[in-house]
Amino acid sequence: MSASSSKLSASRGLSILPALFRTSVGQKLLTALTGVALVGFIVMHLLGNLTLLAPDAGPFNLYAHKLDSLGPLKILAEVGLVALFGLHILNGILLKLDHKRARPVSYGYAPKSKGGPSYSNASSRNMIVSGSILLFFLILHIVQFRFGPSLSEGYTTLLDGGVEARDLHRLIVETFSNPAMVAIYVGTTLFLGSHVRHGFWSMFQSLGLMKQSRSRALYAAGLVVGLVLAVGFLALPIVLYFRSQGV
Amino acid sequence: MKLNLEIWRQKNPKTQGEFKKYSLDDVSPNMSFLEMLDHLNEKLIRDGIEPVEFDSDCREGICGSCGVIINGQAHGPKVGVATCQLYMRHFEDGATVVVEPWRAKAFPVVKDLVVNRSAYDRIIQAGGYVSTKTGGHPDANAILVPKQDADKAFEYATCIGCGACAAACPNASASLFTAAKISHLSLMPQGQPEKDARVVNMVNQMDMEGFGNCSNIGECSAACPKQIPLEAIASMKSDYIKASLK
Ligand code: HEM
Ligand code: FES
Numbered sequence: 447m448s449a450s451s452s453k454l455s456a457s458r459g460l461s462i463l464p465a466l467f468r469t470s471v472g473q474k475l476l477t478a479l480t481g482v483a484l485v486g487f488i489v490m491h492l493l494g495n496l497t498l499l500a501p502d503a504g505p506f507n508l509y510a511h512k513l514d515s516l517g518p519l520k521i522l523a524e525v526g527l528v529a530l531f532g533l534h535i536l537n538g539i540l541l542k543l544d545h546k547r548a549r550p551v552s553y554g555y556a557p558k559s560k561g562g563p564s565y566s567n568a569s570s571r572n573m574i575v576s577g578s579i580l581l582f583f584l585i586l587h588i589v590q591f592r593f594g595p596s597l598s599e600g601y602t603t604l605l606d607g608g609v610e611a612r613d614l615h616r617l618i619v620e621t622f623s624n625p626a627m628v629a630i631y632v633g634t635t636l637f638l639g640s641h642v643r644h645g646f647w648s649m650f651q652s653l654g655l656m657k658q659s660r661s662r663a664l665y666a667a668g669l670v671v672g673l674v675l676a677v678g679f680l681a682l683p684i685v686l687y688f689r690s691q692g693v
Numbered sequence: 694m695k696l697n698l699e700i701w702r703q704k705n706p707k708t709q710g711e712f713k714k715y716s717l718d719d720v721s722p723n724m725s726f727l728e729m730l731d732h733l734n735e736k737l738i739r740d741g742i743e744p745v746e747f748d749s750d751c752r753e754g755i756c757g758s759c760g761v762i763i764n765g766q767a768h769g770p771k772v773g774v775a776t777c778q779l780y781m782r783h784f785e786d787g788a789t790v791v792v793e794p795w796r797a798k799a800f801p802v803v804k805d806l807v808v809n810r811s812a813y814d815r816i817i818q819a820g821g822y823v824s825t826k827t828g829g830h831p832d833a834n835a836i837l838v839p840k841q842d843a844d845k846a847f848e849y850a851t852c853i854g855c856g857a858c859a860a861a862c863p864n865a866s867a868s869l870f871t872a873a874k875i876s877h878l879s880l881m882p883q884g885q886p887e888k889d890a891r892v893v894n895m896v897n898q899m900d901m902e903g904f905g906n907c908s909n910i911g912e913c914s915a916a917c918p919k920q921i922p923l924e925a926i927a928s929m930k931s932d933y934i935k936a937s938l939k
Contacts, residue, residue: 452890452893452894452897453893454893454897454937455897455900455901457900457901458900465937466934466937466938469896469897469900470866470868470896470899470900470904470906470907471896471929471930471933471934472937473906474906474907474930475930475934541906541908544864544905544906545863545864545865545866545905545906545908547798547903547905548797548798548799548864548865548866548903548904548905549796549797549798549864549865549905550798551796552796553762553765553793553796554701554712554791554793555762555764555765555791555793556765557762557765557766557861557863557912558764558765558766559912559915560766560770560772560915560916561915562772562914562915562920563911563914563915563920563922563923564910564911564912564914564915565909565910565911566863566910566911566912566915570908570909570910570911571863571910573908644909647909648908648909650927651907651909651923651926651927651930652907652909652930653930653931653934654927654928654929654930654931654932654933654934655927655931656923656924656926656927657924657927658922658923658924661922661923661924
C-alpha cells in the first residue's frame with residue numbers, strides 16, 4: 447500500500463453526485479447534511495407558523511405575504527427545498543435497498559437486542575417508514591396549501607396599510623375545522639418526532655462528530671428535539687380546530 | 694440439564710438449509726456452549742447422523758472464530774463474551790435453544806453454522822496494518838503516545854473480527870469492525886503516514902464486499918464480545934471525510 451491517498455470506489459448511491467456521496471460513508475454524509483438542513487427548515491417553519499396562534503388573522507397573513515414578496519428569492523428557496531428533500535428521500539430509499547440486498551436470507555428466529563449501547567427502538571428501526579409517511583404528507587400538504595385556493599378563488603385579505611394579499615389564514619382555518627384533516631396532521635407530526643428522535647443522534651455519527659461520553663446525552667437531546675417539533679406542530683391544528691368549534 | 698435444540702443444518706452453500714430439532718438430557722451447567730455442541734455431536738455420531746459443523750479455535754474469546762446466533766442474539770444472551778465463553782448455566786433447564794449461522798450476503802454459509810468470513814480478511818488486507826521495517830525493536834518510550842489515545846487504541850485493538858457486528862446489524866453492515874481496525878491505527882503515531890490511504894482503501898473494500906450501510910442503530914456494539922464503542926464509527930467517518938477532501 448502506498449502512503450498517498452487513494453481513489454474512492456464510488457459504487458452506490460445517486461449516480462449524478464460527486465464521488466464522495468457515492469460511497470457508504472459518503473451516502474450517510476449526504477443523509478446527514480440534508481437532514482441537518484431539513485431539521486433547520488422544519489424549526490423555522492414551526493416558528494413562523496406560531497403566528498397562527500395570534501387571536502386574529504393579521505400576523506399570519508402578514509408573515510405569509512412577506513415570504514411571498516421575496517419573489518425570486520422565494521422561488522430559489524423553494525427549488526432548494528425540493529432539491530434537499532429530493533436528495534434526502536432518493537438517497538434514503540437507495541440506502542434501504544442496499545440494506546435489503548446485504549441480508550438476502552433473514553434470521554429464522556427474530557433478532558433480539560442485548561440493549562446496552564444499542565439504540566434499537568421503534569424510531570431507529572423504522573426510519574424508512576416514518577420517512578415515507580412524511581413524504582406522502584408532504585405531497586398532501588403542498589397540494590393543499592402551496593397550490594391551494596388563492597386570490598383568484600376569492601381568498602383575499604387586506605393587510606394593515608391596505609395591501610391586498612392571499613388569505614392563507616382562512617384556508618388553514620377551514621382545513622382544520624375538518625376533524626379528519628386534524629387527525630392526519632396530528633398523526634404525521636408523531637412520525638416527524640419519531641424520525642427526528644433517531645435522526646438527530648444519527649447525524650452526529652454520520653458527520654463523525656460523536657464522542658462516546660456524549661452519546662446518551664445526544665440521544666436524549668434528539669428525543670427532546672423530536673418531542674418539541676411534534677408537540678409544536680400538532681398543537682396548531684388542534685388549537686385551530688377547537689377555535690373553529692367556538693371553544 | 695435438559696435442552697431442546699433447533700439447529701440450522703445446511704449441507705453446502707448451494708443447498709437449501711433447514712432447522713433440525715435435537716434434544717439432550719445430560720447437559721452439565723458447567724459446559725461451555727461449544728462443549729455442549731461437542732457433546733451433541735458425539736451423540737449424533739453414535740446415532741450415525743452427520744455432526745453439526747461449527748467453527749472454533751482458541752475457545753477463550755480471542756480468535757473470533759466461534760460466532761453463532763443463539764435465540765436471536767449474536768454469541769447468545771450474555772454481554773461481552775464470545776460463544777466459546779458462554780456457559781450452559783446461563784440457560785434454563787428444559788430451554789429451547791435456536792442456533793443459526795451469521796446471516797449476511799458477505800458471509801455466505803459454508804455448512805451448517807459455518808460461514809465464510811474472508812470478507813473481513815480482505816478488509817484488513819486493504820490497509821489494516823502499518824508498513825514498517827522490522828529491525829531490532831525500539832526503546833519502549835522512543836515514541837510517546839498520550840495515555841488517553843493509547844487506552845482508546847487498545848480498546849479498538851481488542852476487536853477479534855468475529856463478525857458479530859455485521860451479524861447483529863439490521864442492515865448487515867461491517868462498519869463497527871472496519872471502524873475499530875481503522876480507528877485503532879489512526880490513533881497511534883505509527884499509523885499516521887498511511888492514515889488517509891488506509892481509511893479510503895478499507896472503506897472501499899467494505900463497500901465492495903456487499904455489506905449494508907450504517908443506520909447508527911448500535912446493535913453492533915451491543916453484540917460485540919469486546920464491547921467496541923460506537924465512537925469508533927464516528928471516528929472512521931471523520932477520518933474518511935477528511936481524507937476524501939484532501
Ligand atoms: C421533515 C422532513 C425530514 C427531516 C427533518 C428528516 C431528517 C432526517 C435526519 C436528521 C436523518 C438522519 C441522518 C443520518 O442518519 O445521518 C434522517 C435519516 C433518514 N431519513 Fe429523513 N428526514 C425527513 C424526511 C424524510 C423523508 C420524506 C424520507 C422519505 C423516504 C426520509 C428518509 C430517511 C431515511 C430512510 C433515513 C435513514 C437513513 C439510514 O440511516 O439508513 N426522511 N432524516
Ligand atoms: S473460539 Fe476463539 S473466540 Fe471463541
